[in-house]
Amino acid sequence: MKPTVKPTVSPKPRVKQKPAYYALRVERQLDKLGYPVGDIDGDITARAKQALCAWRETNGLPVSRAGLTLNDAYSVLNATKRPTPTRSPGIYVNKTCQILYQIVGNTYKRIVWISTGQPGYDTPNRTGKVWRKWAGAHESSLYDDAYMYDSIYFLKDRPGIALHGSRVNSLIKPYPASHRCVRVMRPEIHEIYADTPIGTKVQIYGEY
DSSP states (O other): OOOOOOOOOOOOOOOOOOOOGGHHHHOOOOOOOOTOOSSSSOOOOEEOOOOOOHHHHHHSSSOOOOOOEEEEEHHHHHHSSSOOSSOSEEEEEEETEEEEEEEEEEEEEEEEEEEEEEEHHHHHHOOEEOEEEEEEEEOOSSSTTOOEEEEOOOOSTTTTTTEEOOOOGGGGGGSSSSSSSSETTTTTTHHHHHOOOOOOEEEEOOOO
């Protein structure tokens, strides 16, 4: 009698998930690591794309505002902490991502949403130093009924340009929307203001 031969069962191929499968977990991890995503609901909105853009830059990946990719998902979900900055302490504004990085010591202390100058009022790509600070609220000298909060001025030859909070956070769009200044979310601008002494480096770079 011939021995019974069990049929060979081929293993099922591993299913390669689409990026959306990881979206909620990615948002949770980005938020945990200090990258602002907005609502943590698995929907990769314009705000979540800002966080992804910042993640790519700080991790040495190609910088873009594109949606979630599998490479992004694997990179984020395998991370256990923020990377160490390769730049000197200061404030860095990336116009591509519409994100501000505050580097204190050798850490990213804050990563926040900002809105730079809209077409026709472009925020110049420059490197300056904080030369003036104005605490609290004041009305812009250039635009009526435009209030600035905790303003940080960094270009002496362009004295009207500052990092500042706005009357409402809804004015900080996920795209360029200001009149050359860098609008920063509140209360983050208040915290950045407190941690930024005169002479601090401020660099604006990138293109939207």
